[in-house]
Amino acid sequence: MAKKYLHIHRLRRVYVWELPVRFYHWLNAGVIIALIITGFYIANPLALLSNQEAANRYTMGWFRYIHFAAAYLFFFNFLFRLYWGFVGNKYANWKQFIPTSRRFFSEMWKVFKIDILMLRKNGKQQDHLSVGHNAMAGFIYFLTFFAFLIQCLTGFGLYASMSGWWFPKLFAWVPAVFGGDILTRQIHHWSMWFFILFAVIHVYLVFYHDYVEGRGEISSMGGGWKFIEEDVFEQNKHQTPNPEKK
Amino acid sequence: MSKRIVVDPITRIEGHLRIEADIENGKIKDAFSSGTMVRLLEEILRGRDPKDAWAFVGRVCGVCTSIHSLTSVRCVEDALDIVVPPNAELVRNIMFCTQYIHDHVVHFYHLHAMDWVDVVNALKADPKKTSELAQSISKWPKSSPGYFSDIQTRIKKFVDSGQLGIFSNGYWGHPAYKLPAEVNLIGLAHYLEALEWQKEIVKVHAIFGGKNPHPNYLVGGMACAISIDDVSGLNAERLAHVGQLLKQGKEFVEQVYIPDLMAIASFYKDWGAIGGGLGNYLVYGDLPTNGYRDMSSYKFPAGAILNKDITKLYDVDLKKEDEVQEFITHSWYEYKEGDAKGLHPWKGESKVKYTGPKPPFEHLETDHKYSYLKTPRWKGNAMEVGPLARVLVGYARGREDFKAVVDKALKDLNVPVAALFSTLGRTAARGLESILTAQWGIEFYDQLLANIKNGDTRMAEMSKFDPATWPKTALGVGHTEAPRGALAHWINIEDQKIANYQLVVPTTWNASPRDHKGQMSAYEASLIDTPVADEKQPLEILRTIHSFDPCMACSVH
Amino acid sequence: MTNDVLPQQPTYYEEVQRKGYSRRDFVKFVSMMTAFIGLEQSAIGQVTKALETQPRLPVIWLHFQECTCCSESFIRSSHPIVADILLDKISLDYTETLMAASGTQAEDALKNTMTKYKGKYILCVEGSVPLGADGVYCMIGGKTSLQILEEVSEGAAAIIAWGSCASNGCVQSAKPNPTGATPIHKIIKNKPIIKVPGCPPIGEVMAGVIVHYLTFGRIPELDRLGRPKAFYSKRVHDSCYRRPYYDAGLFVETFDDENAKKGYCLYKVGCKGPSTYNACGVTKWNGGTSFPIQSGHPCIGCSEENFWDNGRFYERGSAFAGFGIESDADTLGKIALVGTGVAIAGHAIATNIGKSTLIHKHEEEGKLSEHELES
Numbered sequence A: 001m002a003k004k005y006l007h008i009h010r011l012r013r014v015y016v017w018e019l020p021v022r023f024y025h026w027l028n029a030g031v032i033i034a035l036i037i038t039g040f041y042i043a044n045p046l047a048l049l050s051n052q053e054a055a056n057r058y059t060m061g062w063f064r065y066i067h068f069a070a071a072y073l074f075f076f077n078f079l080f081r082l083y084w085g086f087v088g089n090k091y092a093n094w095k096q097f098i099p100t101s102r103r104f105f106s107e108m109w110k111v112f113k114i115d116i117l118m119l120r121k122n123g124k125q126q127d128h129l130s131v132g133h134n135a136m137a138g139f140i141y142f143l144t145f146f147a148f149l150i151q152c153l154t155g156f157g158l159y160a161s162m163s164g165w166w167f168p169k170l171f172a173w174v175p176a177v178f179g180g181d182i183l184t185r186q187i188h189h190w191s192m193w194f195f196i197l198f199a200v201i202h203v204y205l206v207f208y209h210d211y212v213e214g215r216g217e218i219s220s221m222g223g224g225w226k227f228i229e230e231d232v233f234e235q236n237k238h239q240t241p242n243p244e245k246k
Numbered sequence B: 001m002s003k004r005i006v007v008d009p010i011t012r013i014e015g016h017l018r019i020e021a022d023i024e025n026g027k028i029k030d031a032f033s034s035g036t037m038v039r040l041l042e043e044i045l046r047g048r049d050p051k052d053a054w055a056f057v058g059r060v061c062g063v064c065t066s067i068h069s070l071t072s073v074r075c076v077e078d079a080l081d082i083v084v085p086p087n088a089e090l091v092r093n094i095m096f097c098t099q100y101i102h103d104h105v106v107h108f109y110h111l112h113a114m115d116w117v118d119v120v121n122a123l124k125a126d127p128k129k130t131s132e133l134a135q136s137i138s139k140w141p142k143s144s145p146g147y148f149s150d151i152q153t154r155i156k157k158f159v160d161s162g163q164l165g166i167f168s169n170g171y172w173g174h175p176a177y178k179l180p181a182e183v184n185l186i187g188l189a190h191y192l193e194a195l196e197w198q199k200e201i202v203k204v205h206a207i208f209g210g211k212n213p214h215p216n217y218l219v220g221g222m223a224c225a226i227s228i229d230d231v232s233g234l235n236a237e238r239l240a241h242v243g244q245l246l247k248q249g250k251e252f253v254e255q256v257y258i259p260d261l262m263a264i265a266s267f268y269k270d271w272g273a274i275g276g277g278l279g280n281y282l283v284y285g286d287l288p289t290n291g292y293r294d295m296s297s298y299k300f301p302a303g304a305i306l307n308k309d310i311t312k313l314y315d316v317d318l319k320k321e322d323e324v325q326e327f328i329t330h331s332w333y334e335y336k337e338g339d340a341k342g343l344h345p346w347k348g349e350s351k352v353k354y355t356g357p358k359p360p361f362e363h364l365e366t367d368h369k370y371s372y373l374k375t376p377r378w379k380g381n382a383m384e385v386g387p388l389a390r391v392l393v394g395y396a397r398g399r400e401d402f403k404a405v406v407d408k409a410l411k412d413l414n415v416p417v418a419a420l421f422s423t424l425g426r427t428a429a430r431g432l433e434s435i436l437t438a439q440w441g442i443e444f445y446d447q448l449l450a451n452i453k454n455g456d457t458r459m460a461e462m463s464k465f466d467p468a469t470w471p472k473t474a475l476g477v478g479h480t481e482a483p484r485g486a487l488a489h490w491i492n493i494e495d496q497k498i499a500n501y502q503l504v505v506p507t508t509w510n511a512s513p514r515d516h517k518g519q520m521s522a523y524e525a526s527l528i529d530t531p532v533a534d535e536k537q538p539l540e541i542l543r544t545i546h547s548f549d550p551c552m553a554c555s556v557h
Numbered sequence C: 001m002t003n004d005v006l007p008q009q010p011t012y013y014e015e016v017q018r019k020g021y022s023r024r025d026f027v028k029f030v031s032m033m034t035a036f037i038g039l040e041q042s043a044i045g046q047v048t049k050a051l052e053t054q055p056r057l058p059v060i061w062l063h064f065q066e067c068t069c070c071s072e073s074f075i076r077s078s079h080p081i082v083a084d085i086l087l088d089k090i091s092l093d094y095t096e097t098l099m100a101a102s103g104t105q106a107e108d109a110l111k112n113t114m115t116k117y118k119g120k121y122i123l124c125v126e127g128s129v130p131l132g133a134d135g136v137y138c139m140i141g142g143k144t145s146l147q148i149l150e151e152v153s154e155g156a157a158a159i160i161a162w163g164s165c166a167s168n169g170c171v172q173s174a175k176p177n178p179t180g181a182t183p184i185h186k187i188i189k190n191k192p193i194i195k196v197p198g199c200p201p202i203g204e205v206m207a208g209v210i211v212h213y214l215t216f217g218r219i220p221e222l223d224r225l226g227r228p229k230a231f232y233s234k235r236v237h238d239s240c241y242r243r244p245y246y247d248a249g250l251f252v253e254t255f256d257d258e259n260a261k262k263g264y265c266l267y268k269v270g271c272k273g274p275s276t277y278n279a280c281g282v283t284k285w286n287g288g289t290s291f292p293i294q295s296g297h298p299c300i301g302c303s304e305e306n307f308w309d310n311g312r313f314y315e316r317g318s319a320f321a322g323f324g325i326e327s328d329a330d331t332l333g334k335i336a337l338v339g340t341g342v343a344i345a346g347h348a349i350a351t352n353i354g355k356s357t358l359i360h361k362h363e364e365e366g367k368l369s370e371h372e373l374e375s
């Protein structure tokens, strides 16, 4: 038998997403989807045909129950992620999200040129590597965190008057800022669309990166690993924003 | 030499009215009526959903509450060609009748009575004699001597406390008060009783419209579904409640309001020759018995009378460009085409422009613009609207029901028909039409029951509720007879939104400033020649102005 | 006759005695009132004492940009009835709607109370104050409402802002607010202001607010928006008798349909009960006769700030103000979603064209590796 030769680059296996981040991610994805579905129903319930007595049904009740249960998970999961931004690895660090350095901006611009404008350099495809998420993605996540905040404030603000627990009551001031529940609720409803659009684009981009880079982007949120060619790794080491920070 | 006096605020009315009058030799020589508050609802309505308009215009007035909402749904239904189910029409009619007797009773006792009744003088009355008198004019059960003496004691303590509240600084003891103490006491007792009664009759609105003031209406019908085998909608209990209230309403009108009105009027017959004013009367008609579009079926017939000539009645067409028009020559507005032009409401404009003196001021510039009311005219004529107009038109049409109440009143007071054209006539007409509407309300109620019994439980026509079914543009007009007179709204719908919405309101007709030709409107005209005994205490001005039951929030909107 | 003399001001208890009621009746009345304002039984002693010892409270009621439905609603109160309030509880020294005097005499009555009871009277305001064009859109006796409000509020112990007009501007402040209609709290900053919103507020609630003040000698506890908690701490939705239908997912689809006849929830025809704080579901209207929802009409949110501009009445409130009535948030959202889909498809195609070399290279490399593994 002939000897087998495996002609491949030397790959470096990088442990990008620690287990807590992965756990956070999928819980987050799950509850957001649940919140969107139940939110839609709460906003505009279907016309259900049934001869059942009201006492034997609890359709809206269940939708709201799931919404509120998911809301708690969403909120505490989010808090946990904020915490992990300080104690997790460098890919999870809060600095990955907030444009603080010039390099962060220049990387955002670079990603924009490559991924959106699809510009070439000297007629050649430009390549770029970021081991964690790139600066552009980080910044978008930063914006989602804002949306998280708005949604939690308005959501718990509305919930305050329906709950006997002290925790949601901490948010009772929110509707007062908007002059009452009507506007608060509308803001809550409008910002749902941000989540929907984000999810669609985000999932597409994850697939896109997996496709054009071939480094296991999709599975990285499963196992935590990404696979990076040694030479590219060396070349681009400095390109991740704030790489020197652990 | 005449002297200019100012009465501002005119109280015991709705809203902000200012009267300036020139007095010469104890009589009014010239008068100016000014509305001094504006909200510009017509501007606010622009661009909104026509289906929501009833709620906005409902808030034009909380005194004649419901009437603007009714007019609004009618004008939208006219534009979109919606015919409401008979039950909805009946419910609207019942609410209309309820509104009338409520508004008229409250006006008589709480807004008008103190022009004729001397509250302080009532303390001198003999309760026993009062009781006898009360029993001689009405079978109303609460007329015992004890009842009147309790009231008297209560008021005496009140007066003794020195805190006179709403009665403080009244014109008590003014020479123009002529009632015997006993009649004053009856008036005072019923002032309090009417205050309690009025909160009951409006429950009819609460049952059909959810609340009062500002009950709910619905384009296409009414929202109160009929469900006689369910606890949730109009069922036997709810309907019985309405029936009970209507019956009590009628009893109060017949046994309290009308006897008091007649008793008081009999001491003020001289006011049958004062305050007549224009002599032109305008009625759009209302209370359909065969659908709103069949104007011949109205309980209140439509028509116009000119120069007190009740042998001739003119037809009124609200859609004709040259019939109803609004002028702003003396009003704080500007029109694109200048001050002298009149605009039909479909082309109406509401751009406000204050040009009066800078407050605080002593006098208005009455030669120029001096009011926030526009000046409506019918074929160029200044018209009086209201109870007197309605009663005269009904009478002139030869309607038996009108003739019966009018002739009886004239006979009881022993005055000629001509006495109707006066301050007293206006106040009396309000009572007379209350008798009619109280009766009609019960007739409509019976019909509603009969309909339901026959299996018709429809309450709303919803096929054109969705704006997608509407034409690109539509014009509509809705009219009614508000308690204070002829009321109409004109709507202009474009692209499912309100492009223009104009209201021409009863008090706008009556209280407006003069027009481009210098013709006075009803308030001003009726003040001319009114005697004023003491120019510092303008009681007589109040009598005539109150006889119109001013509503200024309505008039300016 | 003026208010020059103020002899012994009678207390409520004296008033009540004078009217021939016994102390037992009086205590009964007080406990009813106490229950009404939602207090514990233990507060009854306090209430009784307050009513026994206080004089009749001077009240000035100003009218500005309004429709007077607040006054109308007030006189509808059935407990206490308004005749008793006017004769026994307060001294309503100025209100244009009901007072006997007009013109100068009315103005004198106002001045009298302002000087004699400086710092002690309650100022009730019905209506908003127009600030546009230096305030000329509402003038009384030749002065602007702003001038009057500033003068009269000076000596007030507290201000009650009646209705949506005074507490949030109501209909005349709806877009484009052509007269600059402004609620009271945006003008007067140095006085306690009790907002009693609603268009109008429920009569018994209005009476209840006054009685609360009389009884305890202090203003009721207010929520963050300045409304008495006693009447505004719950959503209409939370006390709505149709709530079980809401929870069950059973809704009126259009007016007068089968579901409407069954009294199902009005949520889908636009009910704003879930966002509206008011006592309608509990206290109800006109002596407990009904309230909008009970009579089949959705709540339009009449006690909420800006309810005129927050979406159409017959739709669930998701409309974007200013985007015209056709385009609510969901329509815009759907458009954005479709747009995103199109952009993604475009991007995917562009990727395959623009980056074909790169992708080819990857593929080649992959095939090569695959091949080499096989060999």
Ligand code: HEM
Residues within 6 Å of the ligand: A032, A035, A036, A038, A039, A040, A042, A043, A044, A064, A067, A068, A071, A072, A074, A075, A151, A152, A154, A155, A156, A158, A159, A185, A186, A188, A189, A191, A192, A195, C274, C316, C317, C318
């Ligand atoms: C991604 C996150 C979320 C989305 C997409 C979302 C979506 C929605 C939507 C569309 C509605 C219906 C609004 C309307 O009636 O127009 C709603 C209602 C509501 N949401 Fe959320 N929501 C989210 C998070 C939260 C959170 C964190 C809370 C916190 C408790 C919350 C509490 C509520 C409450 C209280 C309501 C009103 C329910 C009611 O009145 O019955 N939501 N949500």
Ligand code: HEM
Residues within 6 Å of the ligand: A021, A025, A028, A029, A030, A032, A081, A092, A132, A133, A134, A137, A141, A144, A195, A198, A199, A202, A203, A206, A217, A218, A220, A221
């Ligand atoms: C098929 C589904 C999904 C896959 C495969 C996936 C994969 C990933 C991957 C690989 C990353 C790393 C970021 C990067 O490299 O740019 C990421 C991050 C993230 N994803 Fe997803 N995702 C999915 C769905 C979602 C959904 C539905 C949401 C929520 C709406 C979501 C929210 C996020 C957030 C907030 C981050 C940032 C994580 C962090 O660092 O905290 N993902 N996702």
Ligand code: NFV
Residues within 6 Å of the ligand: B014, B060, B061, B062, B063, B064, B065, B067, B068, B482, B483, B484, B485, B487, B505, B506, B507, B508, B550, B551, B552, B553, B554, B555
């Ligand atoms: N004028 C007037 Fe009204 C009436 N009646 C309405 O149309 O009072 Ni407010």
Ligand code: SF4
Residues within 6 Å of the ligand: B059, B062, C066, C067, C068, C069, C070, C126, C127, C162, C163, C164, C165, C166, C170, C171, C198, C199, C200, C201
């Ligand atoms: S709040 Fe509403 S009810 Fe009160 S005066 Fe204003 S418009 Fe009328």
Ligand code: SF4
Residues within 6 Å of the ligand: C236, C237, C238, C240, C241, C242, C243, C244, C246, C264, C265, C266, C267, C271, C272, C273, C274, C293, C299
């Ligand atoms: S009718 Fe309105 S307030 Fe009542 S349960 Fe339904 S949504 Fe809530």
Ligand code: F3S
Residues within 6 Å of the ligand: B211, C199, C236, C276, C278, C280, C291, C292, C293, C298, C299, C300, C301, C302, C303
């Ligand atoms: S419309 Fe107003 S009256 Fe009550 S039920 Fe809603 S708050």
Ligand SMILES: [Mg+2]
Residues within 6 Å of the ligand: B042, B374, B502, B503, B504, B505, B557
């Ligand atoms: Mg008009």
